[in-house]
Amino acid sequence: MIDKLTCQEVLTAALKTGGDFAELFAESTYSNGYEMTSGKVTKVTSNHTYGVSIRILKGYHEVNGYCNDFSRESLLALADKLAGSFTEEAKIKEVVLTETEVKNINPVQRYPEAVTNAEKIAYLQRIDDALKGYSPEITQVISNLRDEDQKVLIANSKGRLVRDRRVHTFLGTSVVAGDGKSTQTASRRIGGHAGYEVIDARDLEAVARETADSAITMLHADEMVGGKMTVVVHNGFGGVLLHEACVHSLEATSVAKGSSVFADKLGEKIAADIVTAIDDGTIPNAWGSLNVDDEGEPTKRNVLIENGILKSYLVDYRNSLKMNHPVTGSSRRQNYKFSPTSRMTNTFFAPGKDKFEDIIANIKFGLFAKVMGGGSVNPSTGEFNFAVSEGYLIEDGKITKPVRGATLVGSGAEVLKNIDMISDNLAFDHGFCGSESGSIPTNVGQPTIRVQNMTVGGRGK
């Protein structure tokens, strides 16, 4: 991509006006997208993301920029231009790099380049075939397949030089059900920091039927009637609650500025005793995993909350300087166009001891949020929301009728204290998280949890 000597020369040039730290991030990423609508292949796109970003830190002040030309002249010109922001004598006269071998925790068996278009489209066809004649209420099936093969080179003035290759494969399917009066949609996702073996490992027909069943169930569901109640958030994508309600507010992005509700709270109790929350970038082949983060730092298993006590934030290099907190291998960026910052990887509540049946059994009235949609949070107020895409009422200890259109809102600080039961059935699901450094693959996960006194919105009357 770029040779070591050029990297050294460019980083040295970047620091000639007194910068404390310089970093170079180069990537060449090939990605392909395939779309099937009503059994026909409706879109095939290919993309080559190719560029190099340089950033310089002087104290906490960051100067960054990028270009799309990997030549020595072009990189030196960019380094010069960025260094022009400062006017002091060089503190670091010469950068010397030593290449470190990256430990591969995400081995790939079937690289996207080794799978033909016809083979890829066959996966989408299987989903469509599984739903042919499945129900007269299915009005549309749209599936998308995306693969990405990213090669990166990361070098910095501390002498680090690493190269990594990251392969992501993702399949999403959406089913629309309608009965002439009303329409509902449901979607499911499969993904991994892996090649096509991650899709081979799944029963696509079962995924298709599950998606269709969800849409059809919701078609015949009543509208949720809003109010405050006990909510059981099911495992898997339910982990979006932890993601939105809590961990966004533990990212250094907001903590370092003091704008998070959880700033200055290390060592303090911020959640119920039964709550342990983890962000683990080292789970082999998981959707949110990385060998090294986008600063070249090996990923880690970070225990964020242990038995209700706040133990760690998610911290990138720049914010670590400000916060006096070690880096956590959590610095990520969508691509070279974004400056890296602290983000999540695979985030989940640790399993508890409660049984799912017991969690439901002693609820007089509440909501069972079986499948969650996405959500969002404002880290400075901690106020969050997320949508329930498949919900059921709980009445007298039993899951009864389906309800649609429920949205949960609350404040992160409160919801963590209101979790009173955690099951033993930890599961993960795959999402895309959008924040300051772009859209990145993240896993959300949790066992089934019970939350008291949540505000549930809905348009039922």
Next chain:
Amino acid sequence: MNYNLLIEKAKEKGFSDIEIAVGSSSVTSISVFSGGVDKTHTHDEVSITVRGIYNGKMAYYSTSKADEDLDLILDTLKENALSLTTQEEFEIFPGSEEYPEEETRDGGFLKISLADKVNMLLDLEKEVRAYDERIILVPYCEYQEVIESRKIINSKGLDLEKKKEFGYVYVQAVGKENEQTQSAFEIEIKTNYADFDPILIAQKVAKKTIKKLNADSLASKVYPVVFEREAMANLLGVFTSFFSGEAAVKKLTPLLGKEGEKVFSELLTIVDEAIYPESPYNEPFDDEGVACYRKEVVENGVFKTFLHNLKSAKHFKTKSTGNGFRAGGAIGVQGVNFYIKPGERDLEELLGGIEEGVLITDLAGLHAGANPVTGDFSAQASGFLIKNGKIDRPVTLIVVSGNFVETMNQIEEIGSDLKFNVRGVGAPSIRFKGLPISGK
């Protein structure tokens, strides 16, 4: 990249037509925090998207590598085109007869030094902090300018270019009182640097933040609701796909087959306009080279037309409306300046006469809480309780729910205060008869 050579090679390889779109942008951004510069960013970038028709099907290849191997591009396109099984017809466009003209003006962005722009932000941040001691933090105070040009060249002889420049300022403030934090933001986009008034922006965001303090939830029931213009534009924004010809082809909009029917309140008129005075979203032509123009998408409640690109227009045997804009590589459909036509009276007058109601100023999580296929929405909201026509107290952590079509039939009055959001979707404040609010 030698575009003419690419076109020649494509013909040799058996493509019937090929098109190259080249976007060049030069961007500078600055953020300040706590009285000093936080980050500065700069880049000059070229992105190239090639689309070609092979065997009657069109595939896409995009790259940011200026010297991408031409054979790699064409071979990938050919393989991808051969994988398509859709019955849709594809077209590369030879050009419109004429294009709307916009007065080209120098926005003055490049005449101002970086240091002056930094000072503008520092003044802004200082002013927000100074406004009220309850403002404890300005987590974001940012400026960005974009100077861009887009070029389309194709094998039908089209060779078009357009240029654009604009800048924006984004500022967020956090206020605290009685152990409650609230935050508000303000974003302003201008086509002329001189139009930024940091003092005014500071006052706006500070005022907004302070007004939200000491907010509480609300008893759950159906209230008369006024969506303030920014919340209204964001709500309209998630449902713009209702009006998309692409969504109609995929049967993903409830408006399919309803052209000419009265679908919404007769008070509602929605316009899509190519050139709107001083708008940064103006487009003389879309990403397929089709001229943009003004059209009423909804007129007095009657749904008039979908927005089309070349492909969706062909499907419905009509003409492209000049709304073929790129979304993630391939051409999708998007409005240009897409807005609800304003009425006569301002927000204050809209609130008058409401005995007990809710003014919604912010909506959050619409990407998840609104379903663009069905129109259902259930979104986190905040704003104010209205009593006897006046703002009574701030309200937070409520959920407002409805269905877009049903809601747009409950319009009582449309305000005069049209404003565009960052995606070129505009709305004035609108008063609705009643919507379910969930809270306590």
